[in-house]
Amino acid sequence: MSAQPSGATAFLARFDGLRDHLPGGRLPWVAKLRADAAEAFRAAGLPGRRVEAWRYTDLAPIAQAGFTEALTFVDEAPALPPMRAPYRAVFVDGRFAESLSVMPAGYRCGSLAAGLDGAEFLLGTLAQPLPLVALNTMLFEDGLLLDLPAGQDGGVLELLSIASHTGRPIAFHPRHLIRLGAGASLTLIETSLGPAEAAYLHNPVYEIGIGADAKLSHVRIQREGRSGFQLATVLAAVQAGGVYDNFTLNAGARLVRNEIHTALLGPKAACHMNGAQLAGDGQHADTTTFLDHAAPDCASRQTYKTVLAGKSRGVFQGKILVRQAAQRTDGYQMNQALLLSDDAEIDAKPQLEIYADDVKCSHGATVGALDEAQLFYLRARGIPAEQARAMLVQAFLVEAIEGVTDPIAQAALAEATDGWWEREAA
């Protein structure tokens, strides 16, 4: 028996072989970050189900897949969906594709690999001792580097991640660094796509720094191919009066983990984290959130909705930590699941840990099936059964989705959710 933690071997071997060739290999501070991350990953390995935070999500299929690196650039440009916003950063297999991208001018926004020298302000600063973050730090080849100066409105930017079909099970670990200066604002709409039949691993990590009174609206639409894996970790830190809004739709992938850590570090910072998970036969969707209330007078709102069809599994874990300093915290968390089949399973674990005494914090959870009376009411009006079910699924999602107000994001979301049930039922 090997002493190596499970699933780590191939990734570590890759790092050992490539360390000098990875971006930033000649920058001592990057090399050190990577070496430290490799040490941490060597010790931890892919998290197993005995780790409390991974009780409900089994990474064994990833450990067994033996993912390899996306060594060569794909020559052929993959088919891209039409642009929705004026600007779009395109990543193919985790690498920035400049020729496919339309980048905003007026602020620093581009490839991390090309801009590593000077990314010290963010890279690794928000990282937490998490195995998947270590894996990403060890092996990232590129990512988005976005630095919006104080007071500037960055408008709407699309981030598109595409997995190409190389015929081999490839893994890529993009690192996205996003900083908003004081009073800056930005809407970032991200879509991840991949071919249905390709097994691949997309392991993105986001380090997001939001300055005082700045606002980032971050919409993530996960539509990976049905054989793909996505393990995403968002690390966000919000200064006084700043706002971080995250909406994540999990609609694709064989297995997805959407893990978000948000720290509210200054007074009157706010955070809305909403999401919807639509999982059909053979899919596993996990949303895990950590909200760290570290300053007084902050507010957080979370509404997550999970819809499960066929033989699928949904997970929601949400922890709210209210530190002693975080007086007058206003925290709210709701997670609801709708089970459309007897073979679907949901695990929900809300957790409150409160050290301040003047706090308003509530959480709730519901699990249910479609309401037969509602279904009959629709059908009695002539609406066919599957269409009626689809309407009720949409209605169930409304509360989570209505917080997304940007019209471009709304259209992207509608495209990703419309017809979902009809396709699953077919």
Add this chain to the structure above:
Amino acid sequence: MLKIEGLTAEIEGKQILKGIDLEVPTGEIHAIMGPNGSGKSTLSYVLSGREGYEITGGSATFNGVDLLSMEPEERAASGLFLAFQYPVELPGVGNANFLRTALNAIRKSKGEPEIDAMQFLKLARTKLKTLQMADDMLKRNVNVGFSGGEKKRNEVLQMALLEPSLAILDETDSGLDIDALKIVADGVNAMRGPGFSALVITHYQRLLDYIVPDRVHVLIGGRIVKSGGKELALELEAEGYAKVAA
């Protein structure tokens, strides 16, 4: 014509309908009266296809077609409409979207073209006006936060839009104020004609002053125990079920 013969049905092993015989010829409006729990709503659900009822015997046909073997949406498409005794709330579903989806589903099944949002709004506004309903009813979620009377009016609005050939109105008058009662009755009377029949379930003879029925049936214990002209309603009101049925 609606023709029900020897219809028996049970729910959770309990027999509720014990042999219903009833005919509503095309163009006629019939009333059903009967005490609480006698099976009036059960009959309306069985006719419109709600799940959970076991039909143990008999038949129900509409214009010669077997109703009981159809899906609920097929029954609606063939012209059947049930105004619910307890209209269902649909949080997250906008009323306008609901009404237009229903209308288009029925149009589609008839081979008619769908109508777009603009055309629909125009149509809905004229119907709202005749029912003296506020336009903002369209913007709200279906029946959510509606008062009892508003829910009933919303049922009648749906009927007016979907233009059924057979309407079952299950206590649509309950919870309506006097003015609303007249408005709703006008809505039903406006549809009256050779291509429209209705089964009006009510506890109050007053409704039948406005919607004058061709026949009145008394349903007690899962059976029609007596039928007569519109004067039977007055008789019931004066004497009570026990005496009339005896």
